[in-house]
Amino acid sequence: MDSSSSSSSSLSQQPDFDYLFKLLLIGDSGVGKSSLLLRFTADSFEDLSPTIGVDFKVKMVNIGGKKLKLAIWDTAGQERFRTLTSSYYRGAQGIIMVYDVTRRETFTNLSDIWAKEIDLYSTNQDCIKMLVGNKVDKESERAVTKKEGIEFAREYGCLFLECSAKTKVNVEQCFEELVLKILDTPSLLADASSGAKKNIFKQKPPEADAAASSCC
Amino acid sequence: MATTLTPTQRYAAGALLALALRQAQIHQSVPLGGGSADDEERASSASGGSSASTATSSASGSDAVADADLWTHDSRGLLRPVFRFLEIEPQAWAGLEETAASPEAKHHIGAFLRIIFEEHGASSSDRLEQEHALAKAVDVMAMSLGSGIVPDEKIKEEGKDSTTSSSGTAESPEAGSPENLLGIDKLTLDDVPAKHHRKMALLYALLSACVADKPVSQEEEERKSSHFRKGYDARHRVALRLIATWLDIKWIKMEAIEVMVACSAMAAAKEQEQERETASPKSKWEKWKRGGIIGAAALTGGALLAITGGLAAPAIAAGFGALAPTLGTLVPFIGASGFAAMAAAAGSVAGSVAVAASFGAAGAGLTGSKMARRIGKVKEFEFKPIGDNHNQGRLAVGILVSGFAFDEDDFCKPWEGWKDNLEKYILQWESKHIIAVSTAIQDWLTSRLAMELMKQGAMRTVLSGLLAAFAWPATLLAATDFIDSKWSVAIDRSDKAGKMLAEVLLKGLQGNRPVSLIGFSLGARVIFKCLQELALSSDNEGLVERVVLLGAPVSVKGEQWEPARKMVSGRFVNVYSRDDWILGVTFRASLLTQGLAGIQAIDVPGVENVDVTELVDGHSSYLSAAQQILEHLELNTYYPVFAPLPVVSK
Numbered sequence: 001m002d003s004s005s006s007s008s009s010s011l012s013q014q015p016d017f018d019y020l021f022k023l024l025l026i027g028d029s030g031v032g033k034s035s036l037l038l039r040f041t042a043d044s045f046e047d048l049s050p051t052i053g054v055d056f057k058v059k060m061v062n063i064g065g066k067k068l069k070l071a072i073w074d075t076a077g078q079e080r081f082r083t084l085t086s087s088y089y090r091g092a093q094g095i096i097m098v099y100d101v102t103r104r105e106t107f108t109n110l111s112d113i114w115a116k117e118i119d120l121y122s123t124n125q126d127c128i129k130m131l132v133g134n135k136v137d138k139e140s141e142r143a144v145t146k147k148e149g150i151e152f153a154r155e156y157g158c159l160f161l162e163c164s165a166k167t168k169v170n171v172e173q174c175f176e177e178l179v180l181k182i183l184d185t186p187s188l189l190a191d192a193s194s195g196a197k198k199n200i201f202k203q204k205p206p207e208a209d210a211a212a213s214s215c216c
Numbered sequence: 217m218a219t220t221l222t223p224t225q226r227y228a229a230g231a232l233l234a235l236a237l238r239q240a241q242i243h244q245s246v247p248l249g250g251g252s253a254d255d256e257e258r259a260s261s262a263s264g265g266s267s268a269s270t271a272t273s274s275a276s277g278s279d280a281v282a283d284a285d286l287w288t289h290d291s292r293g294l295l296r297p298v299f300r301f302l303e304i305e306p307q308a309w310a311g312l313e314e315t316a317a318s319p320e321a322k323h324h325i326g327a328f329l330r331i332i333f334e335e336h337g338a339s340s341s342d343r344l345e346q347e348h349a350l351a352k353a354v355d356v357m358a359m360s361l362g363s364g365i366v367p368d369e370k371i372k373e374e375g376k377d378s379t380t381s382s383s384g385t386a387e388s389p390e391a392g393s394p395e396n397l398l399g400i401d402k403l404t405l406d407d408v409p410a411k412h413h414r415k416m417a418l419l420y421a422l423l424s425a426c427v428a429d430k431p432v433s434q435e436e437e438e439r440k441s442s443h444f445r446k447g448y449d450a451r452h453r454v455a456l457r458l459i460a461t462w463l464d465i466k467w468i469k470m471e472a473i474e475v476m477v478a479c480s481a482m483a484a485a486k487e488q489e490q491e492r493e494t495a496s497p498k499s500k501w502e503k504w505k506r507g508g509i510i511g512a513a514a515l516t517g518g519a520l521l522a523i524t525g526g527l528a529a530p531a532i533a534a535g536f537g538a539l540a541p542t543l544g545t546l547v548p549f550i551g552a553s554g555f556a557a558m559a560a561a562a563g564s565v566a567g568s569v570a571v572a573a574s575f576g577a578a579g580a581g582l583t584g585s586k587m588a589r590r591i592g593k594v595k596e597f598e599f600k601p602i603g604d605n606h607n608q609g610r611l612a613v614g615i616l617v618s619g620f621a622f623d624e625d626d627f628c629k630p631w632e633g634w635k636d637n638l639e640k641y642i643l644q645w646e647s648k649h650i651i652a653v654s655t656a657i658q659d660w661l662t663s664r665l666a667m668e669l670m671k672q673g674a675m676r677t678v679l680s681g682l683l684a685a686f687a688w689p690a691t692l693l694a695a696t697d698f699i700d701s702k703w704s705v706a707i708d709r710s711d712k713a714g715k716m717l718a719e720v721l722l723k724g725l726q727g728n729r730p731v732s733l734i735g736f737s738l739g740a741r742v743i744f745k746c747l748q749e750l751a752l753s754s755d756n757e758g759l760v761e762r763v764v765l766l767g768a769p770v771s772v773k774g775e776q777w778e779p780a781r782k783m784v785s786g787r788f789v790n791v792y793s794r795d796d797w798i799l800g801v802t803f804r805a806s807l808l809t810q811g812l813a814g815i816q817a818i819d820v821p822g823v824e825n826v827d828v829t830e831l832v833d834g835h836s837s838y839l840s841a842a843q844q845i846l847e848h849l850e851l852n853t854y855y856p857v858f859a860p861l862p863v864v865s866k
Contacts, residue, residue, distance in 0.1 A: 052308035053227050054315060074311075080224050083334065087327040090320050 017060060017069040019192040021182055022091055023175070026114050027098035028106040029077030032134040035165035036098060037074045040175055045166050051076040053084055063179050070175070089121035093188045094128045094178045101133040101162065102141040107148070115156055126188055128181045129158035132174050137164040220343045220350070220417045221332075226302040227312075228331040229418055233426075234295055234316035235325050236455035236462075237287045243458075244782065245821040247856050287451055287757075288316045294451055294758075301425035325462065332418055333411055347413035354416050357472035361637055415463045419456065419470060423477050426452040427611070447728020448611050449758035450785040457786065457854045467852040471637045474611040594712045596646050599720075602628050603640040612761065613726045614638035615717070619710065619738025620835060621650050622658065630736065630842035636851070638732060643742070645713045646706070650738060653702040657798055657835070660699060703802050707769070710738045714745025721750065721759045730761035730785070732851065736838040737799075740768030740814070744780060751779035760784050762851055765813060766791040766828075766838050769803045772811030777820040787856065789824045791845055792816060798835035824856040 025033040034048045034055065041057045055074040060067065073092070075085040089095070097114050099106040110131070118129065131153045133144060146162055153160035159177055163170035182188050221229060284291045290313070299309050315324055427448045460470045599615070616631040627644045721731060735743045743763060750756040763784045781788055792814050799814045811818070817825035826849065831841045838845075850857040 049305075049307070052305050052311075053231065054311040055308070056311045056314040081331070083330045084228075084324075084327050087320075087324045090323055 017067040019066060019183075019189060020069045020071060021093045021179060021192055023070055023072045023094040023096065023178065024088055024092040025072065025074045025096050025098060026085060026117070027077055028100070028103075028109050029079075031077065031098045031100040031103070031106045032165050033077065033096075033098045034074050036096075036132070036134060036163070036171060036174070037072055039165040039168060039171045041072070043168075045168075050078055053081055054088060061175075061179070063176055064183050066183065068179060070179070086117065086121045089118065090123045091191070092122065092127055093124060093182045093192055094130065095122065096130045096132055096174065096178065097158070098132045098134055099144065100135050101144045101149075102135055102138050104143040107133075107144045107152075111152065111156075124188065124191075126185050128178055128185065128188070129156065130174065130178045131156070131158050131160045133160075133162040135164060135166070136162045136169060137167045220346045221421050223303070225332050225418070226421065227304050227308060228328045229422055230295075230299050230302050230304045230425075231312050231315065231328045232325070232332070232418075232459055232462075233298055233422055233452075233455055234288050234312050235321050235328065236458040237294060237451060238316040238321055239325075240451065240454045240458050240785065241287045243822070243855075244785070247787070247822055247824060286317050288313050292755075294449060297428075298422070298425040298452075301428050302421065329462065333414055344413070347411075347417045350420060351413040351416040353476065354420075354469055354472045357476055358466075358469045361468060361472055361475070415465055416469070416473070419460065419463070419465065420473050420477065422459065423456060423470075423473055426456065427477060447724065448730055450730035450761035451758050453612065453730045453761050454786040454854075457852075461854040468637070471610075471612075478611050594646060594709055594716060596644065596648070597713055597716050598644045599641045600628070600644060601640070602631060602642050603636075603638075610637060610639040611729055612638050612732065613729050614640040614732045614734065615643055615726070616640060617643045617645070617717075617733070617735030617739030617742050618839075619650060619736055619740060619742065620654050620838065621647065622654055623651060626654075626839055630839050631734075633843040634846050636846075639729075643713075643717065643735075643739070645742065646709045649702070649706045649709055653699065653706045653738075654836070656699045656702050657802065699802055706738055707741070710741040711745045714742045714747075715749045717742060717746040718749035721746070722753075722756065731759060732762040732764075733760055734762075734764040734766075734846065736766035736768075736791075736842060737814075737835060738769060740765035741770050744768060744770045744775070744813075747780035747783045748776050750783045751776065757783055757785060762786045762788070764789045764791060764846065764849065764851070766842060766845065767793060767796050767799055767814035767832070767835060769799055770813045771803075772813055772816070772818045774810050777818065777823070781820055781822050786854075787824060787851065788822060789826055789849060789856075790818055791826045791828055791849075793832035793837075794827065794829045795833050796835050 025037060027033055029050060034051050035045060037055070037057055038048070039045055041059045051074060053076055057072050057074065059070045059072065061070060062068070073088050075081070075088060095118055097110050097118075099110055101107075131149060133146070133149050136142075149160055149162065159181060161170050161174050161177065163174055165171055182192075286292070287294055290296060295313060295316075296309060299306075299312070304312075315321065456470060457467065460467060602616075614636065616628075618627045618630060621627055624644070624647055627647065628642045631640065631642060717733075720726070733743045733746070735741075743765060747760065747763065750759065760783055764787075768790065790813050794815060796815055799812065803812055803814075817827070826845075828841070828845055831844060832838060
């Protein structure tokens with residue numbers, strides 16, 4: 001996968017990509033979502049403070065012969081921002097669930113909390129889910145086996161990879177696999193082509209017509 | 217800075233402002249409830265595309281955040297200073313900006329509101345107490361503001377039922393029923409445990425952040441992206457209005473908060489001034505960090521002159537002195553020690569010199585100063601204060617422009633009855649010419665035309681009925697030469713006066729506060745020309761908050777309506793009367809070929825068209841009907857409203 005320069009402020013006037021994909025990173029606080037994103041978009045690794053609310057990065061990539069623009073939303077894992085993440089599931093073509101292989105609770109929370117959130121809030125029926133176990137560089141502290149990860153992935157019908165944002169292992173592969181799968185799913189592509197970007201709105205739920213506004 | 221909001225809540229508050237700003241910008245071209253849901257979606261989905269090209273629904277796939285036309289964009293200087301004031305971590309800014317700019321922004325509103333209201337763990341009882349105190353103070357303030365506008369309130373109350381059932385008179389394209397007006401997931405809002413005091417704390421914090429001097433970081437200074445205007449940006453006010461609507465807060469309360477923030481800003485500015493005398497000079501950036509709020513530029517002599525000079529501190533102090541005992545009983549710990557204490561209770565002293573300067577600058581600026589440069593032959597161009605809201609710490613200005621008058625009084629009379637909490641000024645311009653042309657029209661009416669019409673029957677019927685059909689007998693038209701010459705001079709002057717008005721606004725003589733421009737007849741043309749002038753140079757969108765044109769002699773085609781619309785952050789109302797045949801006759805050349813705003817609805821995205829044919833049966837009726845029309849427009853409502861007219865009274 002060759003990637004063009006990443007920037008969060010491409011000044012492109014004409015759509016210079018074939019598809020725009022919205023990807024979402026979720027998972028407990030401290031599992032390394034932001035690090036993963038930083039590694040992917042800027043190829044660097046550093047100590048990051050907890051994400052506040054949501055962060056956003058753009059990366060242009062060429063995968064499967066297509067020019068793709070990835071808009072990746074990085075959400076805060078902290079409990080206090082939990083309500084916030086719910087609205088970001090909307091319209092996402094791909095969702096990456098991240099856990100820390102050295103902290104078991106981050107893995108169990110995926111099924112207890114995060115998978116349920118996806119079911120509840122995602123608007124794309126076919127959206128591609130991906131399970132990612134981060135921090136495999138700390139092999140000695142491992143608390144979740146790869147087998148467990150694979151089983152979880154099978155149960156929830158999602159892709160699975162283990163990676164390390166620190167050592168760069170499998171980071172690009174995560175995103176590449178996810179994107180390839182999205183490219184394989186026609187229903188997701190319809191929304192994502194640069195021209196049909198606005199179709200996302202057609203999935204808007206019917207207006208709550210009973211609610212009257214009283215503003216005066 | 218201390219505020220009653222927790223860091224998370226401040227984050228959400230910043231997000232809400234960002235969302236509101238973006239939504240307000242969308243509503244510029246597609247007013248809430250103005251169009252069908254489809255329209256709204258189209259607009260918001262085209263959001264990535266340039267909002268500059270409202271008409272061309274460009275399927276631009278350009279990066280939303282990269283679009284410098286967005287109000288949320290960094291280059292606009294509307295958001296980041298607020299974020300900084302709210303002490304939101306810079307790393308979170310990009311995410312917020314992108315969120316606000318994203319096409320699904322509307323769906324995030326509920327989530328952010330939820331954060332503000334649901335987070336309670338961290339809120340100590342101390343905070344809660346402060347919030348309650350603030351809410352009480354706002355209530356009291358609103359009451360004191362409200363006492364002056366009882367009639368208005370009454371009308372609103374009366375009109376309320378009928379308003380909700382949508383009006384038939386409002387010709388605005390498919391005046392939508394207000395049910396889905398807010399366009400956000402109402403459900404998510406309904407089950408939010410909305411706490412009144414928290415709402416107040418939120419609005420107070422946001423407003424403080426909006427009016428505070430915009431401190432510029434060194435990094436930004438280097439990039440020279442710091443052409444930010446000081447003061448209270450009209451777009452901020454519109455965004456706050458939208459947030460207040462989301463929160464279901466009456467605007468009067470927001471106005472109360474405005475006054476409070478203004479006063480606490482003044483108190484802080486004075487304090488700072490005293491401090492400055494002892495403090496040793498430090499670098500700009502450090503100074504900001506230390507002061508928290510006050511930008512270095514504001515510490516220069518000029519601004520301070522404005523504070524100490526034209527300032528009507530006594531008036532404000534008196535106002536609060538009267539309030540203090542009341543507050544003391546209501547909120548024990550505030551005590552009766554005046555406003556400084558209340559500001560402390562409110563938690564955030566918005567020490568904005570810019571705001572403080574508002575009073576002084578406006579007092580001296582609008583009324584005192586003569587225009588340095590005269591444009592063309594305009595001889596008279598003068599602002600006069602009307603109403604009693606002056607030097608009361610009002611953070612919004614209304615400029616009212618008449619354009620049809622029989623004597624000088626007619627420049628203020630139409631507006632005198634209108635109760636509103638704006639600091640109001642009338643613009644008296646070229647009264648000689650206006651009176652001349654108005655009188656000429658009158659004379660014409662009472663002479664030959666009247667004779668003819670008398671013969672045919674009741675004058676009234678003829679005026680409002682027969683002639684409205686645009687079927688003017690040739691004999692009537694023949695008599696208009698006399699008017700034409702006077703009229704064309706007046707038109708010329710109004711165009712020039714418009715330029716001068718634009719210049720005044722650009723200079724910030726209104727005290728860098730958002731302006732509502734309201735004018736009728738040629739006055740409406742002055743305003744329109746002013747907007748066009750503003751549109752010529754970039755980055756003037758933050759000056760004008762609302763515009764109402766009544767019976768405007770402005771052609772529909774051939775004028776730059778859309779750029780003019782963009783200069784207005786909030787509502788843009790075109791009030792017209794199909795029976796305004798005087799306007800039709802005098803402006804007939806344009807009318808026949810290009811259409812005329814004062815007589816028909818204009819099809820410009822985002823312009824509300826209101827048909828007042830039932831109230832206005834001739835051009836001069838605006839003189840008497842202006843107040844009623846304005847009241848029915850309910851300008852303080854965020855979305856288009858025209859309360860149905862009472863069963864034709866006249």
